[in-house]
Structure formats: C-alpha cells, structure tokens
Amino acid sequence: MNTANEFLAQKKIFRLGDLPTEAPHPKTAQLSDWAKGDLARGLKVLREVDLDALNRILDLRAELGAFFASVAATLESGDRIFLVGCGATGRLSLSLDHLWRRKFPGSAQVSSLMAGGDVALVHSLEGFEDFPDYGARHLLELGFGPNDLVIGATEGGETPYVIGAVEKAAEMSRRAPQFLCCNPRPLLMAKVERSRRVLADPRISSFCLDTGPMALTGSTRMQASSVLMLVIGLALDFGRDVDGAFAALVRWIDYLSRQDVTPLEAFIVHEANAYQGGGHTIYASDEYAITVITDTTERAPTFNLAPFDNPHYPTGRHSLTYLTIPAAATAKESWRHLLAREPKPLEWPEIHPKTTKDYLLSFDFGRKALEIRQGLPGPLQVFEIDTAEKHLRLRFMGVEERFAVPDFGGSLLDHLTLKLLLNMHSTLVMGRLGRFEGNLMTWVYPSNGKLIDRAARYTEILLRRQGQDDFTYDEIVRAQFACKSTLSPAESIVHKTMAKLLGDRVRRP
Incomplete structure (x- = not known):
C-alpha cells in the first residue's frame, strides 16, 4: 500500500474493527498505567486474560475431534x-515445524511456510x-501434493x-484443508467476503477458536497465536487421542492458574531501564531460541522499533535487542538451529529483494552476534534463557528466577509457557517505555492493510x-499516510x- 488512494480504494476489505480479536479488552484499559x-x-x-482465552478451548472438545482425526x-x-501462516501465525507455524x-x-x-x-x-x-496468489505459489514451490x-x-x-494457500490446497488434495481462526464464524461470514468464501466452501474444514479480545488491542501475537499454536501442537502430539490432549490442557491451565509470575517484575524494570539509559540487550538461548526470537521479532512492528540489525545492510538505526545462540558458530548453523532444518528462502527477488538466501544468511544469530552487539554505543546487557534442574531459568542483570513447567523437556507446553511469560514481559517493558x-497500540507501524486500519x-x-468525533x-x-x-x-x-x-x-481559514 504505497498511497492513501490505493488503500482507500479497497478499504472495505481491511476494515476489521468489528472483529473480537481487534476490539479493546475491557480488563486491560489501564494497562499502560500499570506498566x-x-x-x-x-x-x-495479563495472566487472567491468557487463562480466559485458554479456558474457552475446553468447550471445543467435541468440535475439534474431526480436526485431530484429520x-x-x-x-x-x-x-x-x-x-x-502470516506474521505471528507464520512464526507459530515455524515453531511447530x-x-x-x-x-x-x-x-x-x-x-x-509463512508470508515472506x-x-x-x-x-x-x-x-x-x-x-x-503468493500463498498459493509458495505452497506449490514447497512440493505440496494430492495426498497432503x-x-x-x-x-x-x-x-x-x-x-x-488453503484454497489452492482445496483444489489439489483429496484431504480437506483445515482453516483455523479466532473470530466467530457468523461474524466473519457477515463482515468479510474473503472469509465467507473460505468458510462456505464445502471442500474446506474450518474451526473457530474464539479467544475474545487481545490483552493489547489487536496484538494477536498474544492470546490468539498462543491458542492456535496450542491446538495445532496438541493435534500433532496426541493424534487421535483427543481425551489425552484435553487432559494435558486441563493440567496446564491448572498449572498456569497457580504459577507465580510476580518474579517477572524485576526483569521488566531492568530491561526497561537498560533502554532508557541508552543501552541495548541481547537474548542468549539454545534450546528455546525459536520462542525467544519470535517474541523479540514481534516487538518491532507492534511498537515501531528498529528491526533486527543486519551488519551487511546498515541503516544507522539499531534494534534494542537481538538473539545469540551460543551453540552456533556461524550464521548458517544459527539458522539450522533455529529452524531444525535447512532454511527455505523464497528467492522471489522480482517481488522483494529481501527474499533471497544471501539476505537471509546475512543475519547471524550465532556466537558472533554477541561480539557485534558489543560494538554498539552504550552498555550491552545479556538476558539468558536456559534450563536448570527441570526448570526454565531466566538470568538478567544479576537477577535469576526459575519457573517450573508441567511438561519439561523442550516440548510444546514448555515453549508455550515461555511464550506466555515473554509476551507479558515484553508488553510491560514497552508500556514502561510509553509505547x-x-x-x-498507538506506536504500531502501518506496514500492511490490516495495520493501516488498526492505526x-x-x-x-x-x-x-x-x-x-467528526473526522x-x-x-x-490520508493524514496517516x-x-x-x-x-x-x-x-507514534x-x-x-x-x-x-x-x-x-x-490552520484552516
């Protein structure tokens, strides 16, 4: 969307304020003050809002049986x-992979596969x-077949x-593609033509995981992506054992309801103070690198922060944070560690120059990243996330805390537990910075149609x-553009x- 006229000519397809996931949450109206x-x-x-969203899934036991079976x-x-997926759902897809x-x-x-x-x-x-068309093309390039x-x-x-991508799969495969979202089906059918087309297609199976509003308005990196990752991950882990999956979910919700999250306070204060003092941070993690990088990446568009620095393409603007994977010696190793496979760049330079393998590998999240960050102006603080005695361990600026998790060992619920903690942490850090x-999300960067509408x-x-109220x-x-x-x-x-x-x-006469 390069011009206001271009956006306004198709504004109807991006005006999504009536959807629950885009609505302000009544419980968090004072969130910036509390931060x-x-x-x-x-x-x-924030923990209450997470639990509210997760508890809604318990009512879908019967409906989700067909999804698990597929x-x-x-x-x-x-x-x-x-x-x-795209954005947050693209990152959860890579995490589950x-x-x-x-x-x-x-x-x-x-x-x-994720957009980009x-x-x-x-x-x-x-x-x-x-x-x-990009979703369909991407799917085909990865070799999607008639039994997939x-x-x-x-x-x-x-x-x-x-x-x-889903509609292309419906054309090609004998297996009905599964379409998961977090807004009520009747509302999508009534309000969004492209959603109505998918939801009414008999070749496509669709499920609504209704989370309600996000804790931070429109920030679907939080409750919506957590619930989607949970349900898809449980289906991959438990197969036809839906009862076992929901028993695990009940135990996890019970654990979260009792988990003490107040130890995050010191980490929030220290990280916010580091940025306010002109410093930077780098997160260090091996086992949980994919979850850490998801949270840190998603801060940039949500709060108008500089994206991760790329030393091969300097901009003069440095990201507040970064990731280092101590186990990785090179850029290529760091990507393999992150993805647990070889990276799959699109190689679509005719559409965007940053889709190539060369550009992807110019980001180095190995041990060298720490050295590069140490060369930035201002002090650098290292935030370590690892495991110790069957606990998640967080260490930062002299503070260390351990969080027990119910399914320890680098599995789905471990990563989701960390995701919830990091979402709370980073949101409140940004609140302390006035973002x-x-x-x-008054600092959201309007980089696509959905974000232009949000702003x-x-x-x-x-x-x-x-x-x-008369604008x-x-x-x-037009003023935004x-x-x-x-x-x-x-x-902002x-x-x-x-x-x-x-x-x-x-100024008008």
Whole structure:
C-alpha cells in the first residue's frame, strides 16, 4: 500500500474493527498505567486474560475431534502436513515445524511456510500477507501434493495469503484443508467476503477458536497465536487421542492458574531501564531460541522499533535487542538451529529483494552476534534463557528466577509457557517505555492493510475521547499516510496523525 488512494480504494476489505480479536479488552484499559506504576496488577490481569482465552478451548472438545482425526490420518498414511501462516501465525507455524523435527529427527512430515519465507521469522516483509496468489505459489514451490494436508492459521480469519494457500490446497488434495481462526464464524461470514468464501466452501474444514479480545488491542501475537499454536501442537502430539490432549490442557491451565509470575517484575524494570539509559540487550538461548526470537521479532512492528540489525545492510538505526545462540558458530548453523532444518528462502527477488538466501544468511544469530552487539554505543546487557534442574531459568542483570513447567523437556507446553511469560514481559517493558496508551497500540507501524486500519481506528478512538468525533475515516487515513513518510523512531503514528488533523483544522481559514 504505497498511497492513501490505493488503500482507500479497497478499504472495505481491511476494515476489521468489528472483529473480537481487534476490539479493546475491557480488563486491560489501564494497562499502560500499570506498566509504569503497578507491575503486579499488570501481570495479574495479563495472566487472567491468557487463562480466559485458554479456558474457552475446553468447550471445543467435541468440535475439534474431526480436526485431530484429520491430522492423525495424514501422519499415519505417511503423507505431509503443511502449516501456513502470516506474521505471528507464520512464526507459530515455524515453531511447530521446529518442535516436530526436534521430536522426530530426519522427518519432513511436518513443514511450514509463512508470508515472506523463513526470513520473515526475523524481519517482517511489507505487503506479502495481502496477496492470496503468493500463498498459493509458495505452497506449490514447497512440493505440496494430492495426498497432503494444509493447516491454515489466521488469527482474524481473513488473511489473504493464508486463504490463497488453503484454497489452492482445496483444489489439489483429496484431504480437506483445515482453516483455523479466532473470530466467530457468523461474524466473519457477515463482515468479510474473503472469509465467507473460505468458510462456505464445502471442500474446506474450518474451526473457530474464539479467544475474545487481545490483552493489547489487536496484538494477536498474544492470546490468539498462543491458542492456535496450542491446538495445532496438541493435534500433532496426541493424534487421535483427543481425551489425552484435553487432559494435558486441563493440567496446564491448572498449572498456569497457580504459577507465580510476580518474579517477572524485576526483569521488566531492568530491561526497561537498560533502554532508557541508552543501552541495548541481547537474548542468549539454545534450546528455546525459536520462542525467544519470535517474541523479540514481534516487538518491532507492534511498537515501531528498529528491526533486527543486519551488519551487511546498515541503516544507522539499531534494534534494542537481538538473539545469540551460543551453540552456533556461524550464521548458517544459527539458522539450522533455529529452524531444525535447512532454511527455505523464497528467492522471489522480482517481488522483494529481501527474499533471497544471501539476505537471509546475512543475519547471524550465532556466537558472533554477541561480539557485534558489543560494538554498539552504550552498555550491552545479556538476558539468558536456559534450563536448570527441570526448570526454565531466566538470568538478567544479576537477577535469576526459575519457573517450573508441567511438561519439561523442550516440548510444546514448555515453549508455550515461555511464550506466555515473554509476551507479558515484553508488553510491560514497552508500556514502561510509553509505547502504547491504555491498551491501544498507538506506536504500531502501518506496514500492511490490516495495520493501516488498526492505526486509523486507534486514532479515531483517541480523537473521540477528546471530543473530536467528526473526522471521517478517509480523512484519518490520508493524514496517516502523510505522516508515515516522515515518521521517526521517536514518534507514534497515531499521535502524529492526531496532531496533524487537529493542527490542520486550526490552520484552516
């Protein structure tokens, strides 16, 4: 979306504010205040929202039986499963691919593809998710065949890239593709034409994992992606044993409800202070690198932060954090460690120059990454995440805490437990830095159609709170595009757009 006119000509397909996953959560309206002045309250409520979303899945036991059976039948026949997603759901797809290959070394029965290819794990590529043809093309290039199964994961239920891959699978395979989302089916059918097309297609099996609103408005990297990863992962792990899967889920929810998350307070304060003091961090992890990099990557578009530094393509703007995998000596080894397989770049330079293998391997997450980060201005702090005595161990700036997990050993529930902890941690760190207001992502970077709409809606909400409720959606979008061209890392797109609109109104004769 290069111009306001281009977006507005098709705005109907991106206006998604009526969907529950895009709505402000009533429990977290004061989240930014708690981040700065009451971390214990912020952590408590974030855990409540996680548990609310997870408990909703318990009611879907009967409905999900068919999904589990489809996954099991594919694996039992020796055929392949392709996990498809964009952004957060793309990263959860790569994570599940990783976990499968760690559990079954040498097996390629589970593969993953995300919009932009593997490099999008660490660096968002603008615009890819808006094109269904790209999803279909990517699927074919990976060798999808007539006996294979596609599982499409889309938090909102409307992502064009995922829909393109799912519809292509419906044309080609004898196995009905599975389409999982987190918004109610009737609402998607009524509001979103491309969703209606998929949900009404008799060749496609669809399931709604209704999570309700996100703790941070629209931030589907949180509850929605957690629930999608959980359900798909349980199906891969338990096969036809749905009772066993849901028994494990009940035990995990019980564990989470009793888990003490207040030890995260010290880590949140220290990391926020490190950035406010002009420093940087680097996360160090071997076993949990895929989960750590998912959380750290997703901070950039959510909070308008610099994406991961690439020493081969310097920009003069440095990422606040990075990842090092101590077990990896080279860039190639670090990618193999992250993915548990060889990387699969798209090699579509005619569409985007950053889809190539050369570009992907220019990111080095091995031991050399620590040396590179030490060369940045300001102090560098290392945040270590590893295992000790069957616990997750977090160490940072002299603080060490251990978290027990119910399914220890690098498995699905271990990684999901860490994911929930990191989501809470990073969200509240960003709140202390003022990177959201209330529970609105006011610093979101509008890099695609969905994010342009989000930023426009948040602008509209804040203007309304100031009694300025007569700006049209089109006016807000045009102002946003004008502001984006000069947006600096120190500015919020929402607040800059508001200032422009109000300033232009004052200056009118």
